[in-house]
Amino acid sequence: MNELVSYRQLGEIAVITINNPPVNALSPGVPEGIAAGIEHATADDHIKGVILIGGGRTFIAGADIKEFGKVIAGEKEEGSLLPLLLLIEDSTKPVVAALHGSAFGGGLEIAMACHYRVADKAAQVGQPEVKLGIIPGAAGTQRLPRLAGVERAVEMCVTGAPVNAADALASGIVDQLIDGDLLAGASAFLREKIASGRAHPKTRERHDKLGDEAANAAIIAAAREKAKKTARGLIAPITAIDAVEAATKLPFDEGCQFERKLFEQCLFSDQAKALIHVFFAERDVAKIPGLSSETKSIEIKQAAIVGAGTMGGGIAMNFANAGVPVLLKESEQGALDRGMAAITKNYANTVRKGRLTEEAMQQRLALIQPTLSYDGFENADIIIEAVFENMALKKEIFAELDQRAKPGALLATNTSSLNLDEIAAITSRTASVIGLHFFSPANVMRLLEIVRGQATSDEAIVTAFALAKLMKKVGVLVGNCHGFVGNRMFFQYMREAYFLVEEGAAVEAVDKALTDFGMAMGLLAVDDMAGIDVGVRVRQENKRNEPPGRRQPLVVDKLYELGRYGQKTGAGWYRYDENRRAIPDPEVAALIERLAGDAGIKRRDISALEIVERCIYALINEGAKILEEGFAWRAGDIDIVYLNGYGFPAWRGGPMWYADTVGVKNVYDRVCALHAEHGAWWEPAPLLKQLAENGGSFAAWDKEKGTQK
Numbered sequence: 223m224n225e226l227v228s229y230r231q232l233g234e235i236a237v238i239t240i241n242n243p244p245v246n247a248l249s250p251g252v253p254e255g256i257a258a259g260i261e262h263a264t265a266d267d268h269i270k271g272v273i274l275i276g277g278g279r280t281f282i283a284g285a286d287i288k289e290f291g292k293v294i295a296g297e298k299e300e301g302s303l304l305p306l307l308l309l310i311e312d313s314t315k316p317v318v319a320a321l322h323g324s325a326f327g328g329g330l331e332i333a334m335a336c337h338y339r340v341a342d343k344a345a346q347v348g349q350p351e352v353k354l355g356i357i358p359g360a361a362g363t364q365r366l367p368r369l370a371g372v373e374r375a376v377e378m379c380v381t382g383a384p385v386n387a388a389d390a391l392a393s394g395i396v397d398q399l400i401d402g403d404l405l406a407g408a409s410a411f412l413r414e415k416i417a418s419g420r421a422h423p424k425t426r427e428r429h430d431k432l433g434d435e436a437a438n439a440a441i442i443a444a445a446r447e448k449a450k451k452t453a454r455g456l457i458a459p460i461t462a463i464d465a466v467e468a469a470t471k472l473p474f475d476e477g478c479q480f481e482r483k484l485f486e487q488c489l490f491s492d493q494a495k496a497l498i499h500v501f502f503a504e505r506d507v508a509k510i511p512g513l514s515s516e517t518k519s520i521e522i523k524q525a526a527i528v529g530a531g532t533m534g535g536g537i538a539m540n541f542a543n544a545g546v547p548v549l550l551k552e553s554e555q556g557a558l559d560r561g562m563a564a565i566t567k568n569y570a571n572t573v574r575k576g577r578l579t580e581e582a583m584q585q586r587l588a589l590i591q592p593t594l595s596y597d598g599f600e601n602a603d604i605i606i607e608a609v610f611e612n613m614a615l616k617k618e619i620f621a622e623l624d625q626r627a628k629p630g631a632l633l634a635t636n637t638s639s640l641n642l643d644e645i646a647a648i649t650s651r652t653a654s655v656i657g658l659h660f661f662s663p664a665n666v667m668r669l670l671e672i673v674r675g676q677a678t679s680d681e682a683i684v685t686a687f688a689l690a691k692l693m694k695k696v697g698v699l700v701g702n703c704h705g706f707v708g709n710r711m712f713f714q715y716m717r718e719a720y721f722l723v724e725e726g727a728a729v730e731a732v733d734k735a736l737t738d739f740g741m742a743m744g745l746l747a748v749d750d751m752a753g754i755d756v757g758v759r760v761r762q763e764n765k766r767n768e769p770p771g772r773r774q775p776l777v778v779d780k781l782y783e784l785g786r787y788g789q790k791t792g793a794g795w796y797r798y799d800e801n802r803r804a805i806p807d808p809e810v811a812a813l814i815e816r817l818a819g820d821a822g823i824k825r826r827d828i829s830a831l832e833i834v835e836r837c838i839y840a841l842i843n844e845g846a847k848i849l850e851e852g853f854a855w856r857a858g859d860i861d862i863v864y865l866n867g868y869g870f871p872a873w874r875g876g877p878m879w880y881a882d883t884v885g886v887k888n889v890y891d892r893v894c895a896l897h898a899e900h901g902a903w904w905e906p907a908p909l910l911k912q913l914a915e916n917g918g919s920f921a922a923w924d925k926e927k928g929t930q931k
């Protein structure tokens with residue numbers, strides 16, 4: 223048909239195959255090729271039925287997301303798939319979609335317009351559009367409830383979660399599972415349908431699963447209620463419910479028009495632009511310019527960890543979850559026992575919640591071998607040091623590891639603040655030393671900062687990325703600066719929260735402004751959770767790197783002095799009840815007022831807008847410095863750090879994308895005003911200035927950077 227879609231005959235059956243690697247997205251040419259195939263088959267009297275199948279590793283993973291970018295930019299019109307779907311459904315010859323890999327988005331929409339669907343046992347189906355800030359745009363919200371019922375359709379369109387083949391069969395989305403060769407199975411299925419002589423079903427004409435008015439009203443109302451809580455701030459999930467509701471109330475054609483209108487509204491929203499950016503940024507992080515594609519990663523068959531504390535234990539769980547045996551070393555029995563007990567408790571909780579079987583828990587525990595010695599470390603392909611932040615101790619450990627580790631083993635430190643090069647220098651193999659900065663809880667948080675030292679080899683970096691993938695994390699390569707990317711920005715962000723309360727904002731007002739903005743938690747609640755004692759120690763360390771004479775926060779040090787360390791002591795910025803619920807504390811409000819008064823700080827009303835601007839622009843300004851200094855490769859990488867490690871809302875795209883949304887010039891002007899008002903902390907990043915003056919954006923900067931090297 224064309225180079226993306228091929229056509230061949232298997233006796234009386236026409237086979238239309240999509241060949242658009244890697245995921246058979248519906249790029250220009252693919253819908254046209256399928257349509258030509260259907261027309262060809264219809265015109266050929268010898269053909270009795272058609273199979274639509276994907277070449278390579280998957281059926282069709284959906285619309286080509288790259289094309290959306292062009293539509294949003296006004297470079298092209300969004301073509302509708304609806305005519306193709308009607309052509310398939312109205313075909314006089316039965317069409318079977320043979321699914322393997324992923325039938326997602328437009329892929330599932332095409333499959334649902336076919337008369338039948340068969341699936342490989344490992345296939346998945348889904349309408350993941352909401353993850354891109356849009357809703358299905360080719361009758362997915364209209365055909366899915368007709369096949370799977372309203373409740374299932376709502377759930378799939380609102381969460382975007384994939385459904386496995388067995389579930390798809392049970393809910394009526396597919397008609398048969400195929401064991402063995404998919405094409406052969408699909409042919410046998412189709413021959414049977416042809417031989418039966420019965421009419422072939424058109425999904426759009428089905429009503430048996432659409433339910434009755436009262437039941438649907440209850441399902442839709444419950445879904446709206448749930449989405450308000452689970453999809454806080456997001457437009458698409460609520461819109462998807464509206465579209466499925468239309469399927470229950472309007473004739474098919476009108477439902478499709480209604481869906482299309484909502485789809486287009488979503489596509490042009492800031493949320494869709496941000497989420498599409500996130501989709502590509504998440505995949506771009508692993509593309510490191512300058513690294514040869516020939517570089518191979520070390521195969522990780524055995525791991526070892528030094529330190530069985532919270533971080534070490536969490537990291538050990540990551541290895542065990544990935545099926546990799548791991549040695550977990552402590553220096554004394556009590557600490558080792560406590561570490562193993564914490565791991566066991568963690569797994570037991572997952573079993574209790576029904577997310578892991580007892581058997582799987584035992585298998586994973588068996589992969590973690592507690593030890594008090596370095597015996598066996600010589601077999602490890604990777605060793606991760608996860609002891610507390612003390613340079614002398616880390617050096618001692620790395621000197622030992624240098625003696626014991628086999629040649630080529632990766633030696634990693636989980637430091638969040640110490641100088642990687644100084645640690646590496648104690649060894650005779652600086653090229654094998656790398657930073658792997660996990661985020662707490664390490665078995666849960668998706669972010670992994672991969673810290674490149676001066677001598678870190680390409681092989682070590684490639685292995686670290688492979689490790690991130692193995693652990694189902696997103697690895698981001700960062701440079702060796704104080705706090706790396708995430709925490710270096712976080713210091714600035716937190717500082718503004720501290721200053722804002724001293725200048726007049728209530729503790730809970732700061733947090734509310736940030737959660738209303740979309741952050742997963744307010745900053746002061748985060749401080750209480752992480753531990754005010756921890757924050758104070760980090761800040762004391764930071765002070766050594768700061769130019770002297772800068773304003774320092776007052777209240778947080780006082781909280782520390784008073785032993786108000788946060789959640790763990792039952793009081794910090796908030797008081798905590800027995801369920802760890804945060805309660806605003808008048809004592810803290812009085813303390814802030816007194817200390818601010820003593821220091822001569824003029825208190826005033828502070829708006830939610832000012833809170834958001836000061837906290838978020840502090841992130842952006844520091845992010846711009848990091849970028850310019852080369853400690854992060856792309857603005858998109860910084861966004862991925864903040865989305866996966868710091869609870870930044872994905873629908874805002876990350877701090878740097880958000881700066882583009884607001885307009886870099888607007889951010890810069892505000893930063894300049896804050897600089898004039900508050901002094902040196904707000905010194906504008908030169909890159910921010912440059913982009914503002916040239917009408918640039920971080921996205922454009924990334925594109926330019928991407929073409930270098």
Ligand code: 3H9
Pocket residue numbers: 244245247283284285286287288301302303324326327328329331350351354357358359360362502505506
């Ligand atoms: C839609 O269909 C709307 C409809 O209602 C129609 C309306 C008219 N487009 O993820 P991977 C690229 S909306 C373009 O690493 P995996 C990806 O960027 C769409 N490119 O592989 C990467 O490129 P690179 C609904 C795409 O095996 C490469 O393929 N569908 C698309 O880990 C490999 O991707 C979705 O949202 C695409 N649709 O996972 C599905 N998909 O190598 C989105 C992937 O240059 N895709 N690429 O970095 C996925 O969920 C996963 O890619 C998938 C494979 C599970 C399929």
